[in-house]
Amino acid sequence: MQFVDLKKQQEGIREDIERRINTVLDHGKYIMGPEIAELEKQLADYVGVKHCISCSSGTDALLIPLMAWGIGPGDAVFTTPFTFIATAEVIQLLGATPVFVDIEEDTFNIDPVLLESAIQKVIEDKQLNPKCILPVDLFGLPANYSEIQKIADKYNVKVLEDGAQGFGGSIGDTKACSFGHAASTSFFPAKPLGCYGDGGAIFTNDPELAAVMDSIRVHGKGSDKYDNIRIGINGRMDTIQAAILLTKLNIFNNELDQRDRVAGKYRALLSPQYQVQAVPKDYRSAWAQFSIVTDDENHRKRLMSKLKDEGIPTAIYYPLPLHLQKAFSHLGYTQGDFSISESISQRIFSVPMHPYLTEEEIKRISDVLTK
Numbered sequence: 001m002q003f004v005d006l007k008k009q010q011e012g013i014r015e016d017i018e019r020r021i022n023t024v025l026d027h028g029k030y031i032m033g034p035e036i037a038e039l040e041k042q043l044a045d046y047v048g049v050k051h052c053i054s055c056s057s058g059t060d061a062l063l064i065p066l067m068a069w070g071i072g073p074g075d076a077v078f079t080t081p082f083t084f085i086a087t088a089e090v091i092q093l094l095g096a097t098p099v100f101v102d103i104e105e106d107t108f109n110i111d112p113v114l115l116e117s118a119i120q121k122v123i124e125d126k127q128l129n130p131k132c133i134l135p136v137d138l139f140g141l142p143a144n145y146s147e148i149q150k151i152a153d154k155y156n157v158k159v160l161e162d163g164a165q166g167f168g169g170s171i172g173d174t175k176a177c178s179f180g181h182a183a184s185t186s187f188f189p190a191k192p193l194g195c196y197g198d199g200g201a202i203f204t205n206d207p208e209l210a211a212v213m214d215s216i217r218v219h220g221k222g223s224d225k226y227d228n229i230r231i232g233i234n235g236r237m238d239t240i241q242a243a244i245l246l247t248k249l250n251i252f253n254n255e256l257d258q259r260d261r262v263a264g265k266y267r268a269l270l271s272p273q274y275q276v277q278a279v280p281k282d283y284r285s286a287w288a289q290f291s292i293v294t295d296d297e298n299h300r301k302r303l304m305s306k307l308k309d310e311g312i313p314t315a316i317y318y319p320l321p322l323h324l325q326k327a328f329s330h331l332g333y334t335q336g337d338f339s340i341s342e343s344i345s346q347r348i349f350s351v352p353m354h355p356y357l358t359e360e361e362i363k364r365i366s367d368v369l370t371k
């Protein structure tokens with residue numbers, strides 16, 4: 001059994017993928033070929049925003065908007081410690097300061113009440129300027145953007161949605177990756193929509209921001225790439241990856257329905273016994289992961305090894321919250337600062353989640369966990 005079964009997905013689309021890759025080999029425009037603009041148009045339409053800028057990874061998709069806003073030393077960016085390192089890494093790369101805010105116990109996403117207190121504290125301390133909120137759509141579930149946006153408006157800070165896992169999710173009729181002033185996603189192979197390498201995209205309705213980000217993506221280009229009007233990066237997506245994503249986008253909505261099916265079945269079989277991620281009313285998750293919360297570290301260890309004995313792979317997202325990572329030790333956080341993130345990190349693990357899991361496989365996994 002696979003944790004994410006990309007092989008099964010490929011069986012259904014292999015011919016289309018090869019045909020689209022061959023088209024790229026024929027025209028030879030490996031950098032910024034015609035598939036890039038085609039993909040950006042389709043992604044923008046899908047999400048329901050005016051501008052999409054494809055880029056080299058989900059990490060660069062976070063870095064580029066922060067660079068465009070000029071975020072740097074002396075600036076505070078508020079985010080969750082219960083996420084992948086990239087979320088806070090980009091803040092630090094620019095010399096700004098990540099300010100962590102604990103998560104909600106039921107959704108695992110940033111807690112808006114604690115967020116507002118953290119912003120007020122930074123204002124009172126007068127050491128840093130509050131500039132941006134960087135919420136994460138953890139495991140595919142959008143964060144609470146109605147509350148977050150109210151806070152952002154009140155304190156006049158930007159919101160950058162880290163939708164690396166959230167692409168495909170929604171709140172009501174509003175799709176993930178359209179929240180905030182800008183949103184980022186990742187097309188790393190194991191994400192809900194993945195390519196066959198690294199890739200990412202940024203979304204915004206702001207035409208001026210889009211123009212600056214387009215320039216940053218190609219070394220701060222002006223009228224062309226040898227006219228450099230700002231410092232940028234080499235942040236382009238490969239044409240071949242765009243061709244692959246165009247094929248996978250055709251089956252994506254169907255795959256989301258299948259992820260809902262798998263999550264629904266897991267929930268029915270497991271939630272009487274285990275805490276699973278709460279999905280608030282009107283929210284839809286892209287189900288990047290399906291995770292269960294155990295009693296304690298030993299309980300988790302026992303369950304994971306039971307599953308392993310049955311040939312069922314598992315993973316821990318995330319074993320150590322970012323405020324306790326060595327890379328952020330200079331920030332001076334200690335154990336106990338974010339008790340919910342710490343407690344969940346010690347107890348959570350994820351079971352196989354992909355659109356091609358059969359009912360029998362879900363039943364077999366659940367049986368090991370409940371019997």
Ligand SMILES: *Cc1c(COP(=O)(O)O)cnc(C)c1O
Pocket residue numbers: 057058059060083084086087136162164165186187188198199200
């Ligand atoms: C995967 C991920 C990223 C980084 O994406 P890459 O494409 O691997 O650079 C950023 N944030 C979160 C929450 C992620 O899960």
